[in-house]
Amino acid sequence: MKRNMIKAGPAGVRRVAQAILRGGVAAFPTETFYGLGADAGNDEALQKIFQIKGREDNKPLLVLIAEREWLPGLVRSIPPVAARLMEKFWPGPLTLVFEASPELSILLTAGTGTVGVRISPHPVAQALVRAVGRAITATSANLSGQPSASVAAEVLRTIGNRVDAILDGGQTAGGLGSTVVDVSGASCRILRQGAVTRAELAPFFEG
Numbered sequence: 001m002k003r004n005m006i007k008a009g010p011a012g013v014r015r016v017a018q019a020i021l022r023g024g025v026a027a028f029p030t031e032t033f034y035g036l037g038a039d040a041g042n043d044e045a046l047q048k049i050f051q052i053k054g055r056e057d058n059k060p061l062l063v064l065i066a067e068r069e070w071l072p073g074l075v076r077s078i079p080p081v082a083a084r085l086m087e088k089f090w091p092g093p094l095t096l097v098f099e100a101s102p103e104l105s106i107l108l109t110a111g112t113g114t115v116g117v118r119i120s121p122h123p124v125a126q127a128l129v130r131a132v133g134r135a136i137t138a139t140s141a142n143l144s145g146q147p148s149a150s151v152a153a154e155v156l157r158t159i160g161n162r163v164d165a166i167l168d169g170g171q172t173a174g175g176l177g178s179t180v181v182d183v184s185g186a187s188c189r190i191l192r193q194g195a196v197t198r199a200e201l202a203p204f205f206e207g
Contacts, residue, residue: 040108043107176193
């Protein structure tokens with residue numbers, strides 16, 4: 001087993017959280033695929049993600065939080081429809097795109113003025129975010145344009161030598177990624193159809 005492959009028990013979660021707090025980038029399981037976690041407030045760590053993935057810097061990075069009370073430091077406001085969506089679908093595979101706090105790094109927002117946020121229902125992802133104690137990124141743990149990874153071994157094979165740690169939480173569910181809904185404007189828009197269906201969202205867009 002590679003040195004940076006860490007089993008996802010309590011001790012492993014703490015170890016990986018410390019790596020993230022030191023400015024590292026770690027792969028971890030989410031409710032769909034493995035993601036790449038870095039401290040959302042550390043520009044050097046965010047830049048590493050773009051280098052690891054070969055990702056274009058005009059693409060924003062979504063973040064995970066542990067609870068809704070963390071939102072005020074990340075977003076300008078929480079529209080009523082966003083509050084209703086969070087009540088129904090969080091924790092879950094629904095990323096909400098808010099108007100971003102002006103304090104957020106441009107590496108997160110890619111100059112869009114918005115930021116995507118969700119709470120993962122995966123117990124390992126949730127434990128990791130809580131152990132870090134602040135928002136972390138969750139972009140897919142793969143090379144840009146390549147398939148997403150559902151097991152730690154895939155992450156190890158493709159980008160294992162580029163990340164500081166891989167938190168092995170077993171196989172993830174795979175399937176569709178999170179649905180992305182923009183709640184930053186006057187009306188809601190589905191930016192990406194995913195695990196939460198259009199039919200499930202429709203009642204929140206009415207009226």
